[in-house]
Amino acid sequence: MEYVILAVVIAVVVLGAATGLVVNGRRRKQLPPAPPAQPQITKPAPAATAEPTAEPQVGEDAAVTAPEQSPTAPEVELPGEAAEAVEAPALEVPEPTAGRLTRLRSRLSRSQNSLGKGLLTLLSRDRLDEETWEEIEELLLTADVGVQPTQELVERLRTRVKVLGTRTPEELRNLLREELITLIDPSLDRTLHVARHDDETPARPAVLLVVGVNGVGKTTTSGKLARVLVADGHTVVLGAADTFRAAAADQLQTWGERVGARTVRGPEAGDPASVAFDAVKEGIAEGADTVLVDTAGRLHTKTGLMDELGKVKRVVEKHGPVDEVLLVLDATTGQNGLVQAKVFAEVVDITGIVLTKLDGTAKGGIVISVQRQLGVPVKLIGLGEGADDLAPFDPAAFVDALLG
Template sequence: MEYIIIAVVIAVVLLGAASGLVVNGRRRRQLPPPSTPTRIGEPQVGEDAAAPREAPTRTVEEVPLPEAAPAEAAAPEAPAVRELDVPEPTAGRLVRLRSRLSRSQNSMGKGLLALLSRDHLDEDTWEEIEEVLLTADVGVAPTQELVERLRSRVKVLGTRTPDELRALLREELTTLVDPTLDRTLHTARHTEGDAPRPAVVLVVGVNGVGKTTTSGKLARVLVADGRTVLLGAADTFRAAAADQLQTWGERVGARTVRGPEGGDPASVAFDAVKQGIAEGADTVLVDTAGRLHTKTGLMDELGKVKRVVEKHGPVDEVLLVLDATTGQNGLVQAKVFAEVVDITGIVLTKLDGTAKGGIVVAVQRQLGVPVKLIGLGEGADDLAPFDPAGFVDALIG
């Protein structure tokens, strides 16, 4: 019995093996032959080649031309040339600014006219007139002179109409301001001799009076008068001073000579005049550093600047810039500067912001030099040549 079971098992095993071989054989015959992987972009031949596609044909006219290569980059545009300012003519500036001046100075003129118009001019009235003049910084001596002259003329005049009083006051104030002083700015080029040279103008003053701004405005005055100007930035102690002056100059086409920050101011001034001679400029305008009138060393340095510049020739103008609002303190400053350098003229700034127009009289009496320019505002062309008659008209309204 055991032999029969063993025989059956062997037969089943052999039958299964034979059927597996048959199935595997069929599977081998049914599998397709392995294909060679196709690389993208390679051409195929024979049975592997794709059927050709029909492409539309185009004529020569229909074929677009290749785009032209971009042109070479355009050259960078040259920086735009700044249009120069045309400064306002100086002849009519004070006329234009008279109303601005009269608004700030009218208290003096109105006060005097009101007092002189009283029916009876007693001692108290004359003392009030003196007080008005002193408050306006006319100064003690000029005030006493004016009061005595007014007393005499009012007695002779007798009855006083408003128009007569106005004419009287106008005449006496004009005399006090002194129209006989030479207020000419000497800025014309020197052509005599074998070595023509420009006129040299030094601008001096204490700190805080707006000296560099005044120098820039003065450059505009000179350009308006037809001068070719070269600027010297001899204020080397204040970092922004040279930049500020150069900006003013560029607006009217005036070149600025400058030196290193903290450098020798006398050297810069010397170089500026040297360049002015080489370029044939009419005027060299030198802005010096602001300095305290109480500092002996700084004042001596200012004297050195003037001496060094004079190696090229005499200095034509030394203009002292004074702040009109400082009043009598400005007179102290003026006296010290006049001892160091020979002041030839005064520039009074901020005269529109004070009712003390009498400082014009006082400073002229103290120094014996004329007020040549007055500043009446923040505008670029608000620096005007001083005209005594126009100034007095503004005082009395």
């Protein structure tokens, strides 16, 4: 009996050992592979005070410190490497301003059809009776030439047509060209005064204020004007004095960065006069040729805002006289633009007009009327949405474009 019990115990022990071996074998098959001898290590960026080497070899360093690292593991950029890897965007080279108006003459198609071609068609009639002259007068008024300039032009045309007698198309075109150029007045000084005052100590940059109401494209015009100045070889500092719209400062800064012009800006809703003052101060420190200050758009009916514009000009003049105050007008607004111009002229001394959107209107005669009303020349015209579609105004080229 004792032998039977002993045999049973031995059998149980042997069976348990065999089962354990089978289970352990199965478990070993299910375990994941053993980890590598060294963990994968991503090299951390050195401290900010460390000086990066001239030619850092990230791949080789990683191989030394972490030999088991997978070749597809991401590399960590060190300070200094990012600046070398990401190249600064190339500065744009604005198109030269000489001849821009000639290149853009096709943009005046609406004004051309209304004013230039319309006048030539009427003057080419076999019989110029009183009704025809009334049509000519109405055409000029519709194109916003203005009442007095219209009367002057019609009288001179009537006189010269009588003297001329027979009228060939070429003779009529030359006659009309001469009279329109006279009406626009080529004797007005259309020079942009943007040269640095090297005769002063310290040398002081020329200062341009850009003013106008909301919606005329003033900030865009300021950016395009910066390109005009850079294209003509001037160094420029921009002042984002339109602090009431953060988007205006961002937009102006973007325009400046494209041509390498520094932008001085202040806090949102900050003092515009302070920003303008700091911009001129920065321009003096950098030895810039020109400081271009974009002021906040103002409704000409808001007395407080107009007074603030006067303050901006007075504060800037602590550095020295302002060289140019350019009023931006939307050519499509017609006579309403003249009302705006008069109010601005009462607050600041306007030295020049920038007419925008002249490509989108049949009222090309506003060039004549706004000059007559203010006694101030149109110096620049906008003829499109492109970056280089702002052109210095040339009376002869403008009239040639109108007449086709």
